[in-house]
Amino acid sequence: MKENNLQNNANSIVTANEIRTILSDFRIGKKPLAKLLGWGETTIIRYIEGDVPTAEYSNKLKAIAQEPAYYYELLLENRDNLTNVAFRKSMQAVLEKMTERKIDLIAQYMILFCQGDMSPGYTQWLLYYSQAFSLALLDKELFEEDYNVNSENAPYIRLYNSMKKHGVNVFEIPGGRLSEEEKKLINKVLDTFCWYGPKALKSLTSYERANFRISRDKEGRRIISKDTIKNYFKEILQQYDIHSMNEIHKYPDKRFQDFKAN
Template sequence: MIGFCERCHEMVDYSIKEEKKQKNIKGKIVEYIGKEAYCNKCGSEIFVSEIRDHNLAMLDKTYREKEGLISVSEMKLILEKYDVGKRPLSLLLGWGEGTLTRYLDGDIPTKQYSDILKKILNDPNYLKEILVQNKNNITDVAYRRISNALENNETSIGTTVEMEDKIDYVVKYLLTNSVDITPLALQKLLYYSQGFYKAFTGVYLFHNNCEAWVHGPVFRSIYYKYKDHGYNPIEEENYEYGEIKLTTVEKELLDSIVRNFGCYSGKVLEKMTHAEEPWRVTRTGLNDNEGSDRIIDKELIAKYFNEIKSKHGMLNISDIRDYSTDLFNKLYN
């Protein structure tokens, strides 16, 4: 890595160190872990724009978490989830038409406005109420788009049959976009999809329970569906891409899971899940090879992946790679 050192008056190699930092924001001291670059030649601190941007992002993230405020990535998820633009949503909520644009550009929302946005993200019925009350604030086109998104939103589905079907759509998408995926690897990709989707959106991707089996987290219905493939890759030819009923946000999350976890074999993924808290805690008191149908509590999964998201400073779905790479390196280096 090369940067300009003002003391040496030349381009130099530099090293990066993590450091505890603090900043006064609105009268409150915010402590966070940032980074600094130091010249390898003279040891002086040098300016690197990427590190400045990283520190600003970490400060923003830490402050929002401390104050319980919605993140920029969560606001983007709202727009995608409900197929709505920044201006229409601002008007629908009775705010200034540029309010959401400012928030997405980095302005920090008030606690009141943040709580409204968080409730919209996690509760489609709340947005439905607002849509009915304030539909005159937006155009007919915007109204229809939001209405259709609410109608198609899988998180608001209430029947058991349709909720069970959701995991099948996820499986089909993973199989369609993966190469040589075995039943063992598929189970682990489903587990990571569930955990990270919950961490980034606040809702579960599907409602099926996950069990702590000897070889890691397992979704029982999917196990029995594909167990005849054994250790061989699953080959499915009887479905069309158009049959996979998932939202844009769901597909983007699954794409990131495939990129960042699908590159590993089933046995590597098994070892990864064995190192994580949800599987280990659920199997407390069991021998390594002892069978079990204990369910891994969804709240335990949610808590773990929220902590991972926070620890690695994940602002976007693409940041999942930081965790998968770090976990692999810890296990195999």
């Protein structure tokens, strides 16, 4: 883990309340957190009681508060600094935090399904197709994030940046948070699109994106709305005679044949 992963918060010292939130979110005590970070045993206690952290220590605590994946890395690297009970308790908490958003949960399900053999970019495309076929076949969104239009060609840019920064982590996800229907759809998308390499999926998604109308969300960011994706893939279902999840494979198989024919 590189120190430049820490965010530069020189003008914003971590507050006592932010530290308390860290302790609560990651279910770890004041002394164990200090030990995990390699600091003096009473360091966290002193900060909560009013001592002002150094910029370096503040930045590290800010990074923990803002990025659960960073705390996950710290836990793995410094697990010998904790008792087994404290480690297991905090590890369970951080895994729950890392999959708090539905999109993160689904991404982790995909990573586990593929045994970690996925890049940040490839994960983006699989999330996009899972969302698209859920909207078209099931008439419901799989997760709430909109498709973001950006120079990275990463529809779900927050997740993409996090995976690029912290890498691909493989761990079991909390049970019961994905329905059997959702898992079946995701599995069908994975079985279908994982046959194709990055170049093939990049060309396919680029073709589709050229046919989408770009709009803006409430914050003015350029997006492709879920309704736009839904309507486009409803037409795909009709064009390629797709009536169920088991027939999703018809789309890329025939689309690539069309590409070759043209």
